[in-house]
Amino acid sequence: MRIDKYLWCVRYYKTRSIATEACKKGHITVNGQEAKPSRDVFPSDKITLRKDQINYVLTVLDIPENRVGAKLVDIYRKDETPAEAFEHLEMLRLSKEHYRAKGQGRPTKKDRRDIDDYVTDDDFYDATE
Incomplete structure (x- = not known):
């Protein structure tokens, strides 16, 4: 075959x-x-x-x-x-998570709404003047 x-x-x-x-x-x-x-x-x-x-x-x-x-x-x-090959793959996955934790990228919709609630329109305009 x-x-x-x-x-x-x-x-x-x-x-x-x-x-x-x-x-x-x-x-x-x-x-x-x-x-x-x-x-x-x-x-x-x-x-x-x-x-x-x-x-x-x-x-x-x-x-x-x-x-x-x-x-x-x-x-x-x-x-x-060998079992070491699978352990090495697991270590690679863990090392990738070490540098950038899951969910730490762009803000989610909920994060964006929380930011909008925290910063009101009046505060934004006062800070830029």
């Missing part, structure tokens, strides 16, 4: 064309070699793919006939992704 089709079948990519693009960009390797979308995959192959800043490591256990349900994915692959 083709690598792009396999990754689509085991639900790592939502569409086959997205899996094909990932292969073309060099995000997928099979047994340490960069894979083209048409490369065949066999049981016991090691696949490494980079998606959402995580390097997933998979071992092919079996080849599915077609796309499988989420509960059946573990029959066809063994996920050997």
Whole structure:
């Protein structure tokens, strides 16, 4: 089975064309070699793919006939992704929140109304003169 089709079948990519693009960009390797979308995959192959800043490591256990349900994915692959990769992603999310807390961007409608209530029209004109 083709690598792009396999990754689509085991639900790592939502569409086959997205899996094909990932292969073309060099995000997928099979047994340490960069894979083209048409490369065949066999049981016991090691696949490494980079998606959402995580390097997933998979071992092919079996080849599915077609796309499988989420509960059946573990029959066809063994996920050997280290736990540190997921912890690193969580740290990235937390570090982004550190610099800019959620809701601290542009004022919301409620914030704007509160500002308007605080600053009346008479105060505004007195301050500018």
